[in-house]
Amino acid sequence: MIYIICVCMVVSSAFVGKYLCKKMILRDAFFKDMLLLTEKLKGNIIFKQxxxxxxxxxxxxxxxxxxxxxxxxLIFDKYASGNVNEIENAKELSFLSKEEKTLLIRFFLGLGAGNSEVELGNIEGASSEIKNFSSRAEDYRKKNEGLYYKLSIAVGLVLSIIII
Amino acid sequence: MLKWLLPENIYSLVERLDIAHLEEIRLRRNCPALVMYKGKNMHLTYPSGEKVYVTTKELELVLRSATENSLYAYNSQIKQGYITAKGGIRIGIAGESVSSDNFMPTTIKNISSIHIRIPHEVVGCSKEVFKFIASDNGVKSTLIISPPGAGKTTLLRDIARNISKLDRIYNCLLVDERFELASCCDGVAMLDVGENTDIVSGGTKKYAFTNGIRALRPDIIITDELMSEDDILACKTAMRSGVKVIASVHANNHLDLFEKYDFKELMTKKIFERYIVLSSNKGVGTIEQILDENLNCIYF
Incomplete structure (x- = not known):
C-alpha cells in the first residue's frame, strides 16, 4: 500500500512540475504565434492589401x-472594439510580463492606422522586438523546463523516501 | 446600416430618421453635423435643440470604422479623396493632401471633414429613358449628362439592371472605378446591377476598358463619370471595337460639353447615339431632354 502511495506521490509531483512549466511553455508558443501573425500581416500588406x-x-x-x-x-476583439489597453488586465494573458504586454498594446494600437510604408515599418519594428522576446522565452523554457520536471520528481521521490 | 460607421452620439440621432430619405451626412471638424434629409440640408440636433458639434476624435473614429481599422488597404482610395465602405456607402474626405516628390498625391492627412453619401436604389427609374436607348434590336451608345447629385449613377445602375432583363442576352461590363455603381465589397456587388453583368472595380477606365474588351468580350460597357482625356480615349477605343458604351459626365447640359476636354470631338463625330440630360429641377433624376446623335431633341 505504501508503495502505491509513493508512486502516486512521484506522479503527482511530476504533474506539479508540468503545471509550473506551463507559463513558460505558453509564453514561448504565444510569441511564436505572434511572429507568425506579423509575417501574415506583412505578406498581406505587400501583396493582397x-x-x-x-x-x-x-x-x-x-x-x-x-x-x-x-x-x-480576445486580443482581436479588444482591437476591433478599440479597447486594446484592456489587454493589460486580461486574465488569459497573465503569463506575460508587464513589459511584454506593453509591447502588445503598443503594436495593436498602431496597427492599421497608417499607409503601407508606415504599416510595414511598424510591423517590422514590433517584429524584431517580438523576436527578442520569443528567443528569450524559448531559451528560458529550454533551460528550465527539464529542471522543473526533474526537481519536482526529485521532491516526490524525497517525500516518498521520508514516508517509507 | 450606419451603426458600425458613426460615433454613438451621432448614430443615436440619425437612427431616428427614415433611412429611405436620408441622402447625406456631413461631418466637419468643430462644426455642427449636417444631414440631407428629404432633399433638404438640416443640422443634427439633440432633443434639447442643441446642435451636435463634431470633434476630431469622432472624425478619426468614422475613418477607422470606414477603413475597418486598415487604413493602408484604402489608401489608394483615400488619396483620391474618397472611401467606398460596406454597403456601398461613399465617404468623401477633405483634409491636407500629401504629395510625393513627383507631385502625385500619396495620402490625405489631418482630415477636416467627412461626407457620407448613402446609396439608394431606385428600381425602375430608367423606365422612361430605357426605350430610347435599348431594346432587343440593339443598344445605343449613350451619354448621361448631369450636374452632381442629379441621379446619374442611380440611372446607370437601373439601366444595367434592365439590360439584363431584355429577352436578348447582352453581356454587360460595368466599369466601376470609384465603387459607386455596384459598390462591390469583398468581391460581391452590394447593389443589383443585373445578372449578365461583369464588374471591374477600382481600376482606371483605360485599364478596365482595354483588358475588359480583350478578356471579357462585352457587348456593352457601362461606366460612370467620364473625367479625363484618358477616359474619353477609352470610350472611343471601345466604340471603335464595336462595343456600345453607356456613360455619364458632369455638366449642366450638352452645350457645356463643347467646352470640356475632347467631348466636342465626341459629339461632332456622333460617337454617342443618345444624350440624356438630367437635373434636380423637379426632384433628383428629372429628365430634361433626350437627344439623338445629331443633337435633335427626341424627348422633352
Missing part, C-alpha cells in the same frame, strides 16, 4: 490549439 479583420481570421484558422485561439480572439 486585405483588411486586417480578414488577416486575423486567416491567422485564427491556422492555429490548432483551442486555448491559444481563444487568447488571440
Amino acid at each position: 486585405d483588411v486586417i479583420k480578414n488577416v486575423f481570421n486567416d491567422f485564427l484558422s491556422s492555429i490548432s490549439d483551442i486555448n491559444e485561439k481563444k487568447r488571440f480572439s
Whole structure:
C-alpha cells in the first residue's frame, strides 16, 4: 500500500512540475504565434492589401490549439472594439510580463492606422522586438523546463523516501 | 446600416430618421453635423435643440470604422479623396493632401471633414429613358449628362439592371472605378446591377476598358463619370471595337460639353447615339431632354 502511495506521490509531483512549466511553455508558443501573425500581416500588406479583420481570421484558422485561439480572439476583439489597453488586465494573458504586454498594446494600437510604408515599418519594428522576446522565452523554457520536471520528481521521490 | 460607421452620439440621432430619405451626412471638424434629409440640408440636433458639434476624435473614429481599422488597404482610395465602405456607402474626405516628390498625391492627412453619401436604389427609374436607348434590336451608345447629385449613377445602375432583363442576352461590363455603381465589397456587388453583368472595380477606365474588351468580350460597357482625356480615349477605343458604351459626365447640359476636354470631338463625330440630360429641377433624376446623335431633341 505504501508503495502505491509513493508512486502516486512521484506522479503527482511530476504533474506539479508540468503545471509550473506551463507559463513558460505558453509564453514561448504565444510569441511564436505572434511572429507568425506579423509575417501574415506583412505578406498581406505587400501583396493582397486585405483588411486586417480578414488577416486575423486567416491567422485564427491556422492555429490548432483551442486555448491559444481563444487568447488571440480576445486580443482581436479588444482591437476591433478599440479597447486594446484592456489587454493589460486580461486574465488569459497573465503569463506575460508587464513589459511584454506593453509591447502588445503598443503594436495593436498602431496597427492599421497608417499607409503601407508606415504599416510595414511598424510591423517590422514590433517584429524584431517580438523576436527578442520569443528567443528569450524559448531559451528560458529550454533551460528550465527539464529542471522543473526533474526537481519536482526529485521532491516526490524525497517525500516518498521520508514516508517509507 | 450606419451603426458600425458613426460615433454613438451621432448614430443615436440619425437612427431616428427614415433611412429611405436620408441622402447625406456631413461631418466637419468643430462644426455642427449636417444631414440631407428629404432633399433638404438640416443640422443634427439633440432633443434639447442643441446642435451636435463634431470633434476630431469622432472624425478619426468614422475613418477607422470606414477603413475597418486598415487604413493602408484604402489608401489608394483615400488619396483620391474618397472611401467606398460596406454597403456601398461613399465617404468623401477633405483634409491636407500629401504629395510625393513627383507631385502625385500619396495620402490625405489631418482630415477636416467627412461626407457620407448613402446609396439608394431606385428600381425602375430608367423606365422612361430605357426605350430610347435599348431594346432587343440593339443598344445605343449613350451619354448621361448631369450636374452632381442629379441621379446619374442611380440611372446607370437601373439601366444595367434592365439590360439584363431584355429577352436578348447582352453581356454587360460595368466599369466601376470609384465603387459607386455596384459598390462591390469583398468581391460581391452590394447593389443589383443585373445578372449578365461583369464588374471591374477600382481600376482606371483605360485599364478596365482595354483588358475588359480583350478578356471579357462585352457587348456593352457601362461606366460612370467620364473625367479625363484618358477616359474619353477609352470610350472611343471601345466604340471603335464595336462595343456600345453607356456613360455619364458632369455638366449642366450638352452645350457645356463643347467646352470640356475632347467631348466636342465626341459629339461632332456622333460617337454617342443618345444624350440624356438630367437635373434636380423637379426632384433628383428629372429628365430634361433626350437627344439623338445629331443633337435633335427626341424627348422633352
